[in-house]
Amino acid sequence: MWQSNSPEPVTRPAPGRARADRPTLLCLPHAGGAARAFASLGAALPGAARTAKLELPGHGERMSEPLSEDFESVMEDLVRASAPHTTGQYLLLGHSMGAAFAYEMGRYWSGLGRPPAGVVVVGRNGPSARRTLPDLHTLSASAFLDAVRHLGGTPPQLFEHPELIKLFAPVLRADFTISETYAPLPGPPLPCPLWVCAGVDDPMVDDPGLRNWEDHASGEVAVDWLPGNHFLLDDPAFHAYVAGILRTLPVPRTAV
Structure with missing residues (x-):
């Protein structure tokens, strides 16, 4: 395993310099989250x-x-949706619950000879690490919503309108059930590079938990702490981190 340094700030390509063969970044959201x-x-x-x-x-x-x-x-379902994107250079990036899907999809496509250039997991301890918070999916309806509100990341207005609670509470409950009951699927560890990151103020991870990803990958693993909390997808520091990863990828031989 290596410990990477903080990435450089995002640098936008000069006009006309954007790679025509740029890789595809396949993104998988957190519990209760959407692609947006x-x-x-x-x-x-x-x-x-x-x-x-x-x-x-x-x-x-x-x-x-x-x-x-x-x-x-x-x-x-996600494997079917991702299939068209796995014929060229691509990376998988998952946040929280999405990190488990990104990891398993990386293993799946690697086993079929279409490995990603790497997998990026954000805000989640490794598959066999202890969780830093108790399970939420088994709580009563009111206790579950209180716990989700306390975690942050969910629009406050959701909890103020019964019609929104009725719409989104089942989504949150289903996702927390998936996330908290996940266990690694059978098979070999992830063979491609794995980047692991989390916000320094994220209550859902800890350093031993992040380093647990080492035990589930046979390739190189980098672990980084970034500014922010669990919900850091909009932070410039996170954007810079991902941009730094993209700059390390080799240009495919078939590029023109």
């Missing part, structure tokens, strides 16, 4: 990567579809 959570990241990296924001069933633009509390069924 990565909108600012995509806007910050216009010349460095194509951002493909994967939507889970029952979320965001797919809100009308049935929810699932089963990790593997959601994973199958």
Whole structure:
């Protein structure tokens, strides 16, 4: 494992210098989140990567579809959605619950001979690390909502309107069930580079937990602490971190 230094600030390509063969960044959201959570990241990296924001069933633009509390069924859905993006150079990036999906999808596509250039996991302890907070998905309805409110990251107005609670509480409950009951799927560890990061004020991770990712990857693993809390996707420091990762990727041989 290596310990990487803080990434350089985001530098935008000069006019006409954006790579025509830029990699695809496949993004997977946190519990209760939607693909739009990565909108600012995509806007910050216009010349460095194509951002493909994967939507889970029952979320965001797919809100009308049935929810699932089963990790593997959601994973199958995401594998189908990601397939068109895995023929060229790509990375997987997952935040919190999405980090578990990014890791498992990296293993899946690697096993089929279409490995990602790397996987980025954000704000989640390793698969076999202890959790820093007690499980929430088993709490009563009122206690569950209170705990989610305390974590932050959910618009405050949601808790002020019964119609919004009725709409989004099942989404949150299903996602926390998936996230808190996840265990690594059978098979070899992730063979490609793995970047691990979290905010220094994130209550859902700790240093031993982040370093637990070492035990689940056979390639190089980098661990970084960034400014911010659990919800850091809109922070410039996070954008700079991802931009720094993208700059390390080799230009594919087939590039022109």
